[in-house]
Amino acid sequence: MENTTPKLLLPEIEDYHRLEVYRQNGGYEQFKKALQMSPDEVIDVVKKSGLRGRGGACFPTGLKWSFMPKGNDKPKYLCVNGDESEPGSFKDRQIFEYNPHQLIEGILIAAYAMGITSTYVYIRGEYHKWINLFQKALDDAYEAGLVGERIKQTFGTNFSTEIYVHKGAGAYICGEETALMNSIEGKRGYPRVKPPFPAQNGLWGMPTTINNVETIATVPAIFKIGAEQYAKIGAEGHPGTLLYGVSGHVNKPGVYELPTGILLTELIYDICGGVPGGKKVKAVIPGGSSMPPLRGDEIEGVRMDEESLKKLGTHIGTAGVMVMDEDTDIVAVTLRIAHFYHHESCGQCTPCREGCGWMEKILKRIANGEGTSRDLDLLVDVANNIEGNTICALGDAAAWPVRGFVTKFRDEFEKAVKEKRVFVAPNVVHGKRATKTNLIFDENLEYKPAM
Ligand SMILES: Cc1cc2nc3c(=O)[nH]c(=O)nc-3n(C[C@H](O)[C@H](O)[C@H](O)COP(=O)(O)O)c2cc1C
Ligand code: SF4
Structure with missing residues (x-):
């Protein structure tokens, strides 16, 4: 199939990650363009483009930026979320590797629009390679006077802003925006109760905006092709x-x-x-x-x-x-997902801490051939009681797939319960290839042979 999609984030240009190549292709010109506008006009461009956050919640980006208070009486922060720890998500690292300068340029535009003094780019701790690649690009941008105090000289403006790389703390919950701020502050990655929202009381109690890597990297592309054009894609x-x-x-x-x-x-x-x-x-x-x-x-x-x-x-x-x-064991998939969320729950609120544990326990029972039909209703009931009753969205994130799989594949769960079928292990277990097919779970969700 011929693909005519505009490549706004991953253009097929050799060595685009290098500063000189990025600049040869119009890089950092969009920031220059933004500097000719007022900060409010920049926010209007983002609003008109219709851009919505790429971090999961799909929140309108321009609207989020407009929540930031005006004035320069306090430091204001931007956190760029590159924690990327959700199973199945592996796209932000492409930007760190292939288009880091567009992310930096997006940060500069966002910083100018919201009067940001410092930006923290929070990158998943296990992403050693991508942390190093992005740090290298950032060092090059600093050296070229594109970031920091020297912005003033390079672009002939009064505006300047700093950008720092912050290594993630190795927990999925640190991708939740308020846990991320606690993690940057050196605290345990516990989500905070909202309100107050980050735009009022964020990093170190100061106004803060949190955006995903892909969201911010999209901003220069919007300025390049124009908000109206972008909105038509x-x-x-x-x-x-x-x-x-x-x-x-x-x-x-x-x-x-x-x-x-x-x-x-x-x-x-x-x-x-x-x-x-x-x-x-x-x-x-x-x-x-x-x-x-x-x-x-x-x-x-x-x-x-x-x-x-x-x-x-x-x-x-x-x-x-x-x-x-068609050969996928849906009971096994659901158990594996439930195990992940139980393991990653920070434990602050009861419905998530206890509910995730219960969902995993019930699913383990079913997978070990010891479940009953009542367990299926119980799973849905536990999921319903987690949803909407927690401090952060990890509770919903745990409840939705379990309820979704049990409801949509009820026939498979019923069959597993009726046949008292012992779970058949998938090919790959914790990175190792399973050698036996008839394996059951022990207490730690490690596999052991069925007797
Ligand atoms: C448990 C949990 C983990 C999250 N992990 C990430 C993440 O790794 N990256 C991300 O951008 N957003 C993540 N989010 C969403 C953020 O809280 C936040 O909504 C997002 O960074 C905002 O950016 P956006 O408006 O550009 O989408 C997570 C949310 C939750 C509840
Ligand atoms: S919902 Fe779960 S992860 Fe989020 S604060 Fe509550 S216990 Fe922690």
């Missing part, structure tokens, strides 16, 4: 291009930049070469492991944008698309 209401990270049972997994609103089937079959062995799709998670799944027989005609997916009871999330073929 992809789906109305959720325009632009997305970095779709496709994993699981497809022939060509990877990160693809394509417009919002493309057909899910086009993504799976045309872009990613279909399912290995020509097998059928059993399930798809459209936006990272926290999103409710779609059944394989539901995916025809589904468009990949927030408004379309919302109508189907799910969300675009991080556009991390996980494809599962």
